[in-house]
Amino acid sequence: MNNSISMQSDGLIDYLNRVQDCVNSPKQEIAVEGLGGSASAYFLSRLHQLEKGRPVLIVTNDQNRGDLLLEDIKYFFDYLNLQTKPLVFPSWELLPYESLSPLNEISGERLEILNKLRKGENLFLIAPIEALMQTVVPGNILQKNVFSVKKGDELDRELLETCLADNGFSRSPLVENRCEFSVRGDIVDFFQPGADSPVRIEFFGDTVESIREFDVFSQISVNKLNAIDILPVRELCFGNIEKETGLKQIFNRSEELGLDSTQVKKLHEKIENQGFFPGMEFLAPFFFNSRETVFDFLPGDTLIALDEPDILFEKSKQFGELIETEFDNCIEKGSIVPAPHEFYLSSDEFFSKCNDFHGPVKISSLKVTEYEEFGNGIEIKQISPMAGNLDMFADQAIKWFSEDQKIVIVAPTKGQIRRIHELMNEWDLEVDVDLGRLSQGFHFKSANLVFVSEHEIFGRSHKHRHRRKSNSQSFQRGLKDLKKGDYLVHVDYGIGLYLGTKEIETGMGGGEFLNIQYADDEKLYLPMEGLGYVQKYVGGTETPPPLSKMGGIAWKRQKKKVKEAIQEMAGDLLQLYASRELAKGHAYASNTLLEREFADSFEYEETDDQLKAIEEVENDLESDKPTDRLICGDVGYGKTEVAMRAAFKVVADKKQVAVLVPTTILAQQHLQTFQERFREYPVSIDMVNRFRTPREQKNTLEKLKQGEVDIIIGTHRLLSKDVKFASLGLIVVDEEQRFGVKHKEKLKKLRNSVDILTLTATPIPRTLHFSLMGVRDLSVIETPPLDRLAVKTYIRKFDEQVIRDAILREVDRGGQVFFVHNKIHSIHSIVELIRKLVPGVRVEIAHGQLPEHQLEKVMKSFLDKEIDVLLSTSIVESGLDIPSANTIIINRADQFGLAQLYQLRGRVGRYKHQAYAYLLIPGTGALSGDARKRLAAMEELSELGAGFQLAARDMEIRGVGNMLGKDQSGHIASVGFDLYCKLVEDMVKDIRGEKVEPRIEVEIDLLVKGFIPNDYVPDLSQRLDFYRRIQLAADRNECMALSREMTDRFGPHPESVEKLLALLEIRVFCQQLHINQVLMKNGKVFLTLLPSTPVKPESLADILDEKLKMLSEFQIGILLDRKGWRTDLNMISGYLKKLLKSLDMEKALL
Structure with missing residues (x-):
């Protein structure tokens, strides 16, 4: 348009x-x-x-x-x-x-803009x-520190490395975060702080051959560039001359102030030795003359x-x-x-x-002067909010239309545009409906023009939140972060300790082996071809696992015991599933016009994951089988909207909905969320919790019994005997694992008679998600909001200045602060301290022992932004969604568990502003070893790197326990998480009568050895990861993808890698043809087939020639040309392709 x-x-x-x-x-x-x-x-x-x-x-x-x-x-x-x-x-x-x-990201954005201005844009x-x-930063200093690179430039690669290091980039084996760079042969990767994507520069000799952006998760190139300006990481950028000037100026200032020389000396040492330290940017005037x-x-x-x-x-x-x-x-x-x-x-x-x-x-928005020099004939008015009153808007729109005003309605989603068109058609009005976001509309009378934002019509105003595509790479399994001292699980030998790699000479020449220690100091030297048999051990417990004995029967017994437990658990799940299949539930009407209207009124564009979850829930409810689905997704990923769509469907069919939550505060927030979302529809929503008086609760329950309440929200109080429904259709359970055993048992009994939707923020492993399909109905929402930044986490000793600055900074930018102090007896002294440190700040207390009405009042005031600082116990641990609260201070953080700290920190960082978490520890006294580990992990987890992925794994282990039962946690610890998931997958397939194809191991001896040289992939963890992925490749597509990725990330393949990939292709073809041995002898290759092979003598008639012979029922011979290893391997691969094609297995070649 x-x-x-x-x-x-x-x-x-x-x-x-x-x-x-x-x-x-x-x-x-x-x-x-x-x-x-x-x-x-x-x-x-x-x-x-x-x-x-x-x-x-x-x-x-x-x-x-x-x-x-x-x-x-x-x-x-x-x-x-x-x-x-x-x-x-x-x-x-x-x-x-x-x-x-x-933050580096903020400095990066500022420097990008200053550089554009410097260049005259x-x-x-x-x-x-x-x-x-x-x-x-002065323009001349910035110019000195910008390094421009163009395609085709003659450039010494070492000079580029020096430039990146001097500009504040940190060297890393793999570029995963901003401000990192990596060098591998002729390839240099770096990620600028203000950029959306990292950049890869590839050299041919001293010539810049290409400049490409690449995806930070897959590490694969996505976009070509002609040139790039490499900017400093920090705004305080200086060379030796500026450093000398700065140190001199600092000394002069200290003399002016009469400061102790030891303090000046410390500052000098910091600048000389560390280079940079937090807050150093405020010293910039000492270093710059202008x-x-x-x-x-x-x-x-x-x-x-x-x-x-x-x-x-x-x-x-x-x-x-x-x-x-x-x-x-x-x-x-x-x-x-x-x-x-x-x-x-x-x-x-x-x-x-x-x-x-x-x-x-x-x-100015206000017109305060009677006469404005330039304002003759200009009349612009703000739109009066309609607050969801559609009749009022219709009257106003008809009036504008009669005055020949052009009306433009701006809506943020296609669904809302569709909905507005339907309304306009009803009123017979011609308006333009445009896709976009507008904070407020206006009426420009002299231009005959009216702009109206969607929320002015329907009465909602929300923060803009982008979504990004789901990225399954972000939690990729493997050995990327493997380091000495980690535990590994070998499928056949059990749990061992990884001691590093070792070069060992064999008959085929030298090779790299994994050195794994088992019980009684026994060693296993595992060749790289065997990496498909090992996984990193993650057990979900802090205590290290006992080492297995090589060749012993204990490991086999342990695996058998776990298999039996999984079989019993899977059998129970299947029995429950079967009983639900036999039970008759209420089949709700298919997607109605009213439902579509409700869906179109959603203020965001749904993600693919969210749409899939909504569709799955709708299909469940429309069938006549009782619904029992788990919706899994992190906070802010859109689970509640899925639940509200389901609730709307149920209520529209004259049934009632109960929303069960673990805490009173969460009930209050859900009440507000549901009321806001349903405000345009005649749906009665109420709440039962301790914020309500006994009389109010009794009145609400009576209405519920009479069918006058459509949606009831509450804590476990809803499971009490005196709670009666007129016609209960759906129970939505938020975080079921936080309810007690009795409440869970009550829910279990309800499962066959009503529809149940369970929401959880604990991640569920992808492998388990797929393996349990058909046994446990599960929807996973993996797409996070795009604008969410990692929470900047600081560990600090309890310090009044730190507390003051953190609160003052947040309040100064219009935000709010959570202050968690978990001791009720001393919480009032903290209030006094905050009021003394930041006079005028509005601070209130919230904890579980407050009278109900008082706690409700405080929480509502915080939600309404009438309070700047909420001082509370850990009752705020889950549920609260307050976009304006972006700083959390946790006192005595050493006394909280990792999961609790993770949850508490999750209260902030809901909007695109940078969020901060301060973990305060005592100023005196030593922390326990475990407390140190927990706090170090939290600090590390502020970036989305390997540490975050490891935490995600620990969270997933809890997710398994929540979904399959707490007793499974011990079994996970005994065999490791990845092997446990594999055993579950195999067991479920077996119970459902699906064939579990055993992995065919192929022995290949072609007198050719392929390997990844250290100088091609220098980083050991990346080398191991590639070896493992090569071993697990299942088809030619994966082979080709690995080949392309290695070329993209590390440059052209050396001969040893070409051999490795050629052997990989042969191995993949052999697995598909059920060939378990490929041997070369006297210029001939012998292929040994398994009895299960699809290859039969009669199917070979069309491809047999003087080079390819059927030697016996289970052996094929190939006569090689012997013109070199490349010709030999291509010839073998070519005949295997022909075999696959002759068996109509062409899909294996795609």
């Missing part, structure tokens, strides 16, 4: 022309008032359309307003077919002089005032726009006061920091800088 508006066709054009005349005269202020709603974004977009690419800087009062304005401008740029990409120059989101560094920028009042801000990078014809200038003026003054306060605190503590005027602009300086450019255009 072309939404371009002719500039001559509306009443804004004359106004814009007059504004433009003023804009073209520097230092001419222009006041534009009365731009309510998103009208300011529309006005700026139209002005940019007229100005044809003039650079623009819009100043906002904070980051949140900047993000909101960005969304509106993105929509209008798209609407007006403008090609410019608007960008936000973010603030550090730190307190002045704080002892933390800005005209940008459309939005920036919070704090970002603009702060100095930045004081520059973003304004110094802007082109001279840049148009400056001030969003709400009165608020900006007030904010600049407040920020100036905060700078002075924090500076005084630093001086009082004896810290060496630059003076405020060296690092920041004052309020007066800031506005003076704005006046040096074109404009500024001062944009």
Whole structure:
């Protein structure tokens, strides 16, 4: 749809022309008032359309307003077919002089923008005032530290390595996180902090042959580039000259302040030895001779726009006061920091800088002057919210239509667009419905134009949340993170200790072997071809497993015992499944018009996983078998929406729904979520928990019994005998594993008579998901929100300054804080401490011993943002979803378990702002070894690397226990997680009568040895991972994919790898043909077939020739040309392909 508006066709054009005349005269202020709603974004977009690419800087009062304005401008740029990409120059989101560094991602975004400006690009920028009042890296320093690489350049690879190291990148065997680089032969990988994808540069000699972006999960190239600018990781970037200047300036400042020389010496040593430390960026003025801000990078014809200038003026003054306060605190503590005027602009300086450019255009939502120089004939009004009153909107829309106003309704999903079209057709109205997001609408009367956002019609306003595609690679199993001292499980020999690799000479030459220690100090040297038999041991317990005895019967007994337990468990599951198949349930009506309308009103675009789960639940409910499905997905992945779709279907068929949750607080939040989602429909929703008085509960239960309540939400109170339903259809159980044994038994009895949907945030392993299909109905939602950032986690000794800074920073950016203190008797002293440290902050207490009405009031106040800091016990561990709360402080973190810390930290990081977790430990006294391990793991888990995957594995083990029964945990520990999953898969197939194909081991002796050289894949863990994947490859597709991946990641194959992959292809073909031996002798190759082979003498008639002979019923002979190993292996592979083709097994060749 072309939404371009002719500039001559509306009443804004004359106004814009007059504004433009003023804009073209520097230092001419222009006041534009009365731009309510998103009208300011529309006005700026139209002005940019007229100005044809003039650079623009819009100043906002904070980051949140900047993000909101960005969304509106993105929509209008798209609407007006403008090609410019608007960008936000973010603030550090730190307190002045704080002892933390800005996030690498934020610094990366800022440096990307500064570099574009340095190169003369005209940008459309939005920036919070704090970002603009702060100095930045000088242009000449940035230029010195940018390393540009073009395809075809002559470049010494070692120089590129040095550049990456000097620019702050960390060397790593595998690039998985931002700010890392890796070198493998002629290939250099790196991941810039402000980039979406890492980059791979491949050399041919000293020539840059290609520059490619690659996928961080699969490590495979996805996009070609012609050039790349490599930017520093940090904004404080300096060479030896700047370092020398900085150290000298620091010394001079310390003398001015009269500080102790030992303190100065410590700071000098830190800079000399460590290079960088948290908070060092605030020392930047000591290292740079010039004081520059973003304004110094802007082109001279840049148009400056001030969003709400009165608020900006007030904010600049407040920020100036905060700078002075924090500076005084630093001086009082004896810290060496630059003076405020060296690092920041004052309020007066800031506005003076704005006046040096074109404009500024001062944009206000309020019209406060009777006469506005440029405002003649312009009338823009904000849309009055309809709050879900469709009749009110219909009346208003008909009035606009009668006045010949063009109406544009903006909706964020295709489902909502469909729904709006249906409504408009009912009212016989012609409107444009556009896909996009708009914070608020407006009525531009003189232009006969009305913009309305979807939530103004239906009465909902939500934070924008992107989704990303599911990536099954992110939890890939293997040996990638294997290190000495880890335990391994060999299918035949049991649990051993990995001691590293060892080079051993054999008859075929040298080779690399895994060195595994078993009981009684016995060693197993496992060749790389045997990696398919081993997995890394993960048992879900902190105690190390006992080593198995090689050749002993204990391991076989252990496996047998686990198999028997799995058989019993699987049998019980199957029996339950069979009884449900025989039972008759209520078959709900197929997808109705009302259901489609409810689905279309969902404020997000569903992910594929979510849609699949919804479809599976709908199919369950529409059948006449009782539903019993488990929905698995992390917090924020969309499980609740799946449950609400099911609830709507049930209620629409005049049945009732019970939502069972483990905690009172979670019940309260679910009540609000359900009421918000169902607000447009005549559905009665109520709650039973201890927030309600006995009288209120009695009244609610009576209504429930009479059928006057459609959806009831509550804790285990709902399972009490006095709770009666008029017609119960569905029970939704949230986190069933957190209920007691009696409650679980009650649920078990209900399973055959009502439909049950269980939600869990504990991950379920993919292998188990597939193996249990048909035995346990399971839907997995794996797609996380795109904007979610890893929570930045700090371990700190209990320190008042740390607490003050953490709270002040979060509150200053408009957020809220969780403070967890698990001792009720001393919780009031913490309240007093917080009030003393941060005067004026609103803090309240929440814990399980508070009276119900008081706890409810506190929780509601926190949800409504009437409280800045919620000081609570661990009752907030699960369920709460508060996007504005992005800092959590956990006192005595050493006394919590890893799972509990993981859950608590999950309370923050729900929105796209960076979230912080502070794990406070005692200032004195030693921590226990286990506490140290737990805290170290939590700190490591703040990035989505190998540590996170390991934690995911531990979470999955809990998931297995939750799904299959706690008694299975011991069996997992005895044989290891991966082997346990494999045994479950085989057992379930066996019980269901499916044939379990044994893996055919092929002995290949062709006098050719293939291997992966150390200089081709230098990192041992990656080498092991490739060997294991090669051993587990099941078809030619996987062989070819492995070949392509190795070429992409490591360059052209050396001869030894070519041999390895050629042998792999032969082995895969042999497995498909049930050939278990390939031997070369005197220029001939003998293929030995198993009795199960599909190859029969009669099927060979068409392919037998002088080179290929059937020697016996189970042996085939091939006469080789002996023109070299490549010709020999190709010849063998070619005949095997012919055999597969002759048996109509071509699919094996695809």
